[in-house]
Amino acid sequence: GQNIDQPTEMTATEGAIVQINCTYQTSGFNGLFWYQQHAGEAPTFLSYNVLDGLEEKGRFSSFLSRSKGYSYLLLKELQMKDSASYLCAVLDSNYQLIWGAGTKLIIKP
Amino acid sequence: GAVVSQHPSWVICKSGTSVKIECRSLDFQATTMFWYRQFPKQSLMLMATSNEGSKATYEQGVEKDKFLINHASLTLSTLTVTSAHPEDSSFYICSARSGTSGEEKETQYFGPGTRLLVL
Numbered sequence: 001g002q003n004i005d006q007p008t009e010m011t012a013t014e015g016a017i018v019q020i021n022c023t024y025q026t027s028g029f030n031g032l033f034w035y036q037q038h039a040g041e042a043p044t045f046l047s048y049n050v051l052d053g054l055e056e057k058g059r060f061s062s063f064l065s066r067s068k069g070y071s072y073l074l075l076k077e078l079q080m081k082d083s084a085s086y087l088c089a090v091l092d093s094n095y096q097l098i099w100g101a102g103t104k105l106i107i108k109p
Numbered sequence: 110g111a112v113v114s115q116h117p118s119w120v121i122c123k124s125g126t127s128v129k130i131e132c133r134s135l136d137f138q139a140t141t142m143f144w145y146r147q148f149p150k151q152s153l154m155l156m157a158t159s160n161e162g163s164k165a166t167y168e169q170g171v172e173k174d175k176f177l178i179n180h181a182s183l184t185l186s187t188l189t190v191t192s193a194h195p196e197d198s199s200f201y202i203c204s205a206r207s208g209t210s211g212e213e214k215e216t217q218y219f220g221p222g223t224r225l226l227v228l
Contacts, residue, residue: 031215042202042219043153045111087153091215097143101152 002026004100006088011106012078020073020086020103028093034062034073035087037102043087046073075105083107112136113205115220122193123228130188130223132203138183139205143217144176147200159186193227200224 003025012018024032031050035043049055049064049071061074073086088100112135120128132142144156157173159165159180167173177189186205190197201224204217 033216035219040200042222045216045218048216095215097155097217099153099155 002090002092002098004088004090004098006086006100006103008101009104009106011108012075014078014080014107014109016078017074017076018078018105020075020088020105022071022073022088022100024069024071024088024090024098024100026090026092026098029066030091030093030095032062032064032071033087033089033091033097034060034071035089036084037087038084046086078107080107080109111207111216111218113139113203113218113220115203115223117223118221119224119226121226121228124194125192128190128193128225130190130201130203130225132186132188132205132220134184134205134207134218137205137207139186139207140183141206142180142186143204143206144178144186144188145202145204147202147222149200153202156188190225193225195227198225198227 006022033048034046036046037043047062049062054063059076064071085102085104087102090098114133116131142159145153147153155168156171157165157167157178159178161180161183165178180186200222202222204219206217
């Protein structure tokens with residue numbers, strides 16, 4: 001079966017750095033997405049990785065290792081507005097997007 | 110770029126009525142649109158995938174006669190919840206994919222969602 005694992009909840013302090021991990025087992029791989037979803041709102045696109053390595057976009061970076069079936073989202077200089085759920089999703093061999101359950105990130109002052 | 114709108118944002122209706130939700134890609138042509146449902150504190154559940162001009166592909170367990178999807182143009186898809194019941198109350202979210210090239214090809218951009226409450 002297809003499976004995506006990410007922690008259910010994480011807590012971090014304002015101004016700090018947090019890393020949200022995602023491991024996946026899917027039938028094929030055509031890329032990995034990270035989305036941010038604030039409570040009561042729809043997801044917004046953060047990043048897309050299809051090759052190994054680190055992609056940096058401002059305070060957010062996403063890393064991929066295809067051989068390990070592993071990705072992480074790194075958030076730097078955390079702000080209160082970063083409190084949200086972060087969804088990991090993998091595009092499988094049929095170009096179907098397989099969604100993780102999401103990681104709820106709580107930022108404390 | 111890549112803006113998706115959804116209308117209405119809120120619907121309250123009586124049991125037994127039908128509700129239509131519109132999803133529009135405002136600044137790009139969406140070859141494929143997706144409809145999701147999300148219950149409180151749960152993950153996104155894909156309901157169906159629709160390609161312009163063809164019948165939608167429904168996920169297992171989703172009744173196609175109850176959730177009618179029409180993708181009439183490259184910028185508009187509609188979801189009609191027929192004979193809605195209280196258990197259909199949920200957050201319905203559409204997304205659109207341009208399917209042209211590069212990263213944009215596979216990225217889904219989400220509409221703001223529609224909250225449906227069936228009394």
